Amino acid sequence: MTDLLTIDSIDKSFGAHRVLEQVSLRVPEGEVLALLGPSGSGKTTLLRLLAGFERADGGRIEIAGEDVTSLAPAKRGVGMVFQHYALFPHLDVGKNVAFGLSSLGFCGDQIAARVAEVLALVDLVGFERRAVGELSGGQQQRVAVARALAPRPRLLLLDEPLSNLDPMLRERTRRALRTLVREVGITTVLVTHEQQEAFDLGDRIALLYEGRLQQVGPPDLLYEKPVNRFVATFVGRPNFLRGEWVATEDGEGVRLTRFEGAPVWPGERNGPALDLVGGAELMLRPEALQFVSAGDPLAVAGRVVERAYGGGISHFRVSLPERDGEAVEVEVLDRSSVAAEGDAVFVAPQLQGPRGRIWGTRTGASE
Amino acid sequence: MTGGPRRTRWPLAATALTALLLWLVGYPLLITLIEALRSPSGGFSLETFSTFAQRGEEWLALWRSLWLSLASVVAAAVLGVPLAFLFARRDFPGRRLLTALLTLPVSLPPLVGVLAFLFLYGESGLITRLVGGFLGMSEAPWRLQGWPAILLVHAYSMYVYFFLFARAALLATDPSQREAAASLGAGRWRILREVTLPALRPALLGAGLLTFLTSMASFSAPYLFGGSFRVMTTQIVASKLNGNLRLAMVESVALAAVAFFALVVSRRWGGGSVVAVSHGVAAYTAPPLTGFGRWVVPAMAWGFAFVLLLPHAVLIVLSLVPTATWTVELFPPVLDLSNYRTFFTDARRLAPVVSSAWMATLASAAALVLGFLAANLGRRQRGRWRGLLEGMVVLPWAIPGTVFAVALAVTFSVDQPWAGRFLLIGTTWILPLAYLLRTLPLTGRAAIAGLAQLDPAQEEAAAALGAGRWRSLWRVTLPQVRPALAAGLALAFITSLGDFVTSIILYTYENRPIAIEIYSNLRLQEIGLAAVYGVLLMLLSTVVLFTWGEGRKAGAI
Numbered sequence: 001m002t003d004l005l006t007i008d009s010i011d012k013s014f015g016a017h018r019v020l021e022q023v024s025l026r027v028p029e030g031e032v033l034a035l036l037g038p039s040g041s042g043k044t045t046l047l048r049l050l051a052g053f054e055r056a057d058g059g060r061i062e063i064a065g066e067d068v069t070s071l072a073p074a075k076r077g078v079g080m081v082f083q084h085y086a087l088f089p090h091l092d093v094g095k096n097v098a099f100g101l102s103s104l105g106f107c108g109d110q111i112a113a114r115v116a117e118v119l120a121l122v123d124l125v126g127f128e129r130r131a132v133g134e135l136s137g138g139q140q141q142r143v144a145v146a147r148a149l150a151p152r153p154r155l156l157l158l159d160e161p162l163s164n165l166d167p168m169l170r171e172r173t174r175r176a177l178r179t180l181v182r183e184v185g186i187t188t189v190l191v192t193h194e195q196q197e198a199f200d201l202g203d204r205i206a207l208l209y210e211g212r213l214q215q216v217g218p219p220d221l222l223y224e225k226p227v228n229r230f231v232a233t234f235v236g237r238p239n240f241l242r243g244e245w246v247a248t249e250d251g252e253g254v255r256l257t258r259f260e261g262a263p264v265w266p267g268e269r270n271g272p273a274l275d276l277v278g279g280a281e282l283m284l285r286p287e288a289l290q291f292v293s294a295g296d297p298l299a300v301a302g303r304v305v306e307r308a309y310g311g312g313i314s315h316f317r318v319s320l321p322e323r324d325g326e327a328v329e330v331e332v333l334d335r336s337s338v339a340a341e342g343d344a345v346f347v348a349p350q351l352q353g354p355r356g357r358i359w360g361t362r363t364g365a366s367e
Numbered sequence: 368m369t370g371g372p373r374r375t376r377w378p379l380a381a382t383a384l385t386a387l388l389l390w391l392v393g394y395p396l397l398i399t400l401i402e403a404l405r406s407p408s409g410g411f412s413l414e415t416f417s418t419f420a421q422r423g424e425e426w427l428a429l430w431r432s433l434w435l436s437l438a439s440v441v442a443a444a445v446l447g448v449p450l451a452f453l454f455a456r457r458d459f460p461g462r463r464l465l466t467a468l469l470t471l472p473v474s475l476p477p478l479v480g481v482l483a484f485l486f487l488y489g490e491s492g493l494i495t496r497l498v499g500g501f502l503g504m505s506e507a508p509w510r511l512q513g514w515p516a517i518l519l520v521h522a523y524s525m526y527v528y529f530f531l532f533a534r535a536a537l538l539a540t541d542p543s544q545r546e547a548a549a550s551l552g553a554g555r556w557r558i559l560r561e562v563t564l565p566a567l568r569p570a571l572l573g574a575g576l577l578t579f580l581t582s583m584a585s586f587s588a589p590y591l592f593g594g595s596f597r598v599m600t601t602q603i604v605a606s607k608l609n610g611n612l613r614l615a616m617v618e619s620v621a622l623a624a625v626a627f628f629a630l631v632v633s634r635r636w637g638g639g640s641v642v643a644v645s646h647g648v649a650a651y652t653a654p655p656l657t658g659f660g661r662w663v664v665p666a667m668a669w670g671f672a673f674v675l676l677l678p679h680a681v682l683i684v685l686s687l688v689p690t691a692t693w694t695v696e697l698f699p700p701v702l703d704l705s706n707y708r709t710f711f712t713d714a715r716r717l718a719p720v721v722s723s724a725w726m727a728t729l730a731s732a733a734a735l736v737l738g739f740l741a742a743n744l745g746r747r748q749r750g751r752w753r754g755l756l757e758g759m760v761v762l763p764w765a766i767p768g769t770v771f772a773v774a775l776a777v778t779f780s781v782d783q784p785w786a787g788r789f790l791l792i793g794t795t796w797i798l799p800l801a802y803l804l805r806t807l808p809l810t811g812r813a814a815i816a817g818l819a820q821l822d823p824a825q826e827e828a829a830a831a832l833g834a835g836r837w838r839s840l841w842r843v844t845l846p847q848v849r850p851a852l853a854a855g856l857a858l859a860f861i862t863s864l865g866d867f868v869t870s871i872i873l874y875t876y877e878n879r880p881i882a883i884e885i886y887s888n889l890r891l892q893e894i895g896l897a898a899v900y901g902v903l904l905m906l907l908s909t910v911v912l913f914t915w916g917e918g919r920k921a922g923a924i
Contacts, residue, residue: 053827073830080831086824090846099842100832151833 004029004187005050005155010059012045012211019045021211023059032181032188034202036195038234041208043191047157050189051080064154074103079148079186080157084164085140087132093119093143094128100151118146121180138169145177149184156181158190162197174200195235207231223285224354227270232283232357239289239328241265242361245280254282254358256300256323263298265349267356284349284356286315286331291338292348299346302328304339314338318347381744381752388741388759390787391804395774396623396766398788402777403616419617428602429621435514435521435598436582442522443578444571447529450671454530455537458653459665467913468672470531472524474912475678476865477587478882479901480524482889483678484511485591486685486898488519493681493698500697516592521582523675528574528581536570537563576633583626584767586868599625600769600868607773607872616777619770630765682905686898706895716896719884720903726880727863730802731810735856737803738811742818743844760811763804771804772872795878801869806859813855817848857915861908 005027012020020042027033035043048054050061052073061069068076079100087096097115106114119127122142132140141161148156161177162170178201181188192198198205199219207214207222207230215227219235226232229240243254246264253264267282292299305327306317314334319327330347332338339345349356406412419425454466472480487494488511495507502508511519540563548558586600593601599622606615656664684699686706693699710716738760745756763771779791779800791797821844829839845852867882874883881900888897 051827051831053830072835073827074833074835076831077833078831080828082824082828084822084824086822086828088825088828088843088847099829099834103833103835103838147828147832157831 002029003027004031004064005189006060006062007046007050008060008062010046010049010061011057012042012049012054013057019211020049020056023208023211023213025206025213025216027187027189029187030185032190032201032203034198034205035189035191035208036193036198036202036205036234037208038193040210042211043193043208044159046208047159047189047191050155051078051157052076077151077154078157079151079153079155081141081144081148081159081161083160085144087140087143087147089133091132092128093124093130093132093135096132096143097128097147097150099147104151114150118150121149121184122146123176137165138173141165141173142176145180149186154187156186156188158188160191160193162192163194177201205235207234209234225268225270226283226357228359229281229283237286237329239284239286241282241284241323241326241328242279243282245269245358251355252358254280254356263300263348265298265356266351267358269358279361280358281361282356282358284328285354286329287313288350288353288356289328289330289347290332290350291330292346294346296346296348298348300348302345302347304341304343304345307339307341309334318345320347381748381756384737384740384744385752385756385759388737388756391737391800392759392762392807394787395771395778398778399616399770399774400620403613403620405613407613415613415617419614419621424597425602425618425621428597428599428618429625431514431596432583432599432622433625435517436579438514438518439521439525439582440575440578442518443525444529444575446522446526447574448533448571450526450668451530451533451537453664453668455534456653457664458655459661459668461665461669465668465672466534468675470527471675471679471909473527474861474905474909475524476861476867476882476904476908477524477585478591478867478885479682479865479904480678481520481587481591482885482897482901483682484516484520484523485889486681486894487677488516493684494677496697512592512594513596517585517588517596517598520588520592521578521585523678525578525581528577529571532570532574532577533567536567540566572633572636576630579629579633580626580765580767583622583629584769584868586767586769586871590871600767603769603773604871607776612773612777615773619773623766623770626765626767626770679905682898682901685894686902688895688898690893690895706899710896710899716884719879719881719900722878723864723880723882726799726802726878727860727866730799730863731806731856731859733799733803734806734810734859735814735852738807738809738855739814739848739852741811742814743840745815746818757811757815760815761808764808764812768801768805768866768868769872772801772869775801775804775869776872792873793875795875797873797875798870798878798880801873802863802866805866805869806862809858809862810852810855813851813858814848817851818844820851821847853915857911860915861911864907865904 003026005025007023007025010020010023011018023042023046025033035046037043045054049056052068052071056069059069060067063076063078088099091099094112094115097118098111101111101114115128116125119125122145124139124142124146127135127139127143132143135143141164145161158177162174165173174197181201190198190201192201202219204216204218205222206216209230215222215231222231222235226235226238229238232238232240241254241256243256243265246253246255248264248266251266252269253266255262255264265282265284267284294301300320301322302318302320304316305319308315312333313331316330316332316339317327318330319325328347403415404411404413406414450469454462454469475483484492486492488509489495490507490510492511495509495511499506499508544562544566545558548562553561584600585598586604589596589598589601590604597605599618603615603618603622606612606618655661684702687702687704688699689701689703689705692701741756741760745753745760748756775797776792778788779797781788782790791800825843825847826839829843834842865882866880867886870880870883871886874880881904885897885900885904888894888900
């Protein structure tokens with residue numbers, strides 16, 4: 001597949017504040033890329049650079065092989081859905097959707113036909129004459145999507161497309177949006193600060209923090225093989241356990257020092273070149289831990305301090321007295337009350353499924 | 368995360384516009400200051416300033432302007448704020464209609480208002496005669512002159528600012544704040560003092576500043592009623608008419624300085640904003656009045672509206688009284704259309720209407736274009752440039768019209784094209800220019816406010832859909848700011864149409880405007896014809912303001 005969008009070493013500052021630093025990304029034709037990050041991470045700025053509302057200080061942006069770095073927004077052939085939709089309140093639904101078509105020089109009949117076509121696509125057949133002010137939030141969002149798609153843009157940009165909807169509606173709209181984007185097959189970049197949204201909509205996720213790309217990849221890669229502490233924390237819930245890196249017969253692991261007997265919990269490094277001098281850190285997801293019997297070779301003693309029943313899967317917080325009361329989160333199937341608050345338990349990692357990640361404790365968030 | 372479409376570039380168009388505005392607005396004031404500092408022989412000296420400082424009457428005029436303006440603020444607030452509470456917090460029959468009626472004084476050009484007060488409460492005014500006749504007095508029971516007369520006119524026309532600003536602010540405050548205070552045990556007075564009034568502060572300061580500046584600049588009322596009670600504006604015009612232009616310049620500088628100082632002080636206090644509006648306010652249904660108040664309050668409100676409408680009514684009545692037919696009778700004995708016949712059949716009588724109409728149209732249209740361009744270019748720029756552009760547009764708001772008239776008379780009395788000075792005095796072009804300057808803040812503020820309400824994403828959406836700058840401006844920006852622009856244009860038009868304050872200094876006989884014609888008819892005892900012009904101005908102003916300007920919106924600017 002060819003790359004529709006190429007972002008090459010983009011730098012952007014607002015005054016003395018560096019918003020984006022050496023950001024490079026490639027988005028193949030037809031892919032949905034989710035730009036994920038906390039507020040202030042630079043994701044919105046990156047989207048606005050793609051749309052042409054901001055100019056990069058350095059670097060290059062190509063759409064379908066054409067250098068658009070300093071091209072005006074109107075000439076980029078990019079469709080955008082704004083966070084608050086930015087529908088034109090003085091125009092009806094049909095005229096809103098037709099706005100981009102008349103810029104292209106379509107004539108009356110062609111416009112009407114295309115408007116009807118995209119309105120059907122977003123399930124708003126016959127809404128042409130309605131005033132945008134009388135639509136519900138969800139309908140407005142769909143009009144905004146229809147308006148962006150009408151001129152058949154090469155690239156669709158979505159700025160927090162669901163943040164303005166109430167939670168119930170968000171769920172439904174997210175599914176509809178996913179179906180729609182896949183159906184149209186348009187290359188899409190969306191900005192969101194919600195992991196669930198990024199996971200649901202994105203083929204791949206680009207995680208930004210403090211203006212730098214932290215990791216790019218499919219959702220499961222970011223969840224299972226985060227490259228650093230920040231990614232692990234922002235995507236899902238992590239347990240971090242410090243110790244000492246050791247090689248084992250079947251790979252590598254972290255020896256949980258300060259423990260009686262010091263078991264070695266298996267894990268995997270992201271790359272062999274990691275600096276482990278200051279000690280290693282093992283990252284395990286809550287569901288990668290389990291309750292075991294006392295005789296398990298990897299068992300670590302603990303006490304349940306909190307149990308949150310989640311209907312099927314329950315969430316436990318277990319303090320480990322031998323590690324000065326450090327607590328870990330454990331998530332297990334909870335059909336017949338595995339443990340209650342105050343119970344003494346033994347915790348060990350699951351040996352099936354993805355392994356824990358290991359990196360040096362010096363590895364900062366911005367590696 | 369980031370702001371709107373900020374362009375750091377400073378394009379040629381913006382530079383040209385800034386230069387034009389600096390020349391139009393700032394330059395005449397600067398020339399006036401420089402000329403004021405010049406001695407009659409040519410060199411720089413403080414001679415005229417020291418003459419000014421040594422003359423007691425100058426200080427007296429300045430002092431009178433100041434305290435009269437403060438008194439006007441108090442009187443307008445006392446009248447306007449309680450009405451705002453009544454109309455925002457209570458429901459009663461006719462509330463909507465009355466709200467519209469209560470704003471009518473704004474639409475009356477100052478000179479026409481003064482004229483109406485003269486016809487009502489003047490020595491031979493309708494009310495004066497009625498009261499005198501009722502009391503069996505052979506002389507008028509009062510004389511409408513001096514500061515009480517000026518204050519009366521000011522209170523009548525300026526309470527509307529307090530009424531509109533306070534009402535808007537009251538409607539914008541969240542009723543649940545008061546409910547929260549009540550549930551915390553606060554009584555009515557404590558809620559008023561600690562919850563409601565603090566929320567009203569910006570609106571009250573804004574209305575106070577507007578009233579103060581309008582009073583400082585007020586000319587028609589002091590000119591016609593003041594007599595020997597000179598305020599600064601009438602003092603300036605007297606100096607100018609006496610041929611002492613240099614003294615008039617120094618007086619103008621002094622008046623402008625006081626007005627400007629008031630503006631700065633009020634900004635310091637956190638006022639001066641147009642109307643404070645908060646978002647997401649729960650709907651509040653005003654409870655109906657109950658008990659005794661159910662009858663008394665509407666009756667009083669209607670009575671008040673009646674008094675407010677008397678000036679409008681008396682203008683119409685007087686316009687129907689043929690010249691010299693009403694002498695000692697209580698009511699005019701003859702009412703017919705002879706004044707209107709004279710007016711419509713005599714081309715010389717129509718000439719001022721034609722002059723005022725084209726000058727007002729030209730000036731307000733130019734003010735609209737300049738105001739919009741400055742606001743639109745200004746919002747795309749950063750701090751300093753934006754401040755300069757918007758400052759030049761808004762500055763004439765704080766400078767009394769008399770001062771601008773003198774400044775224009777000074778600046779455009781010589782032909783020095785290399786210095787940006789042209790000989791315009793004595794030509795037809797000086798008045799439209801003066802009107803343009805006076806109305807620039809009206810259109811400019813409307814444009815700034817309208818554009819500020821526009822979501823920057825709107826224009827980005829248009830750009831993303833392939834619209835260029837012009838299409839975006841035409842199809843997206845303008846349609847949405849049109850109501851604000853129309854309101855500004857309406858205000859600019861009626862201000863120009865009824866202008867008296869700059870006209871009296873700058874007019875030529877060939878294009879004398881309506882207000883000048885009213886004034887000369889009044890001096891010639893052609894009361895009926897003066898009233899005809901007054902009726903015409905009143906009707907035009909009211910119609911324009913309430914059709915284009917949606918009345919209340921325009922009034923609140």
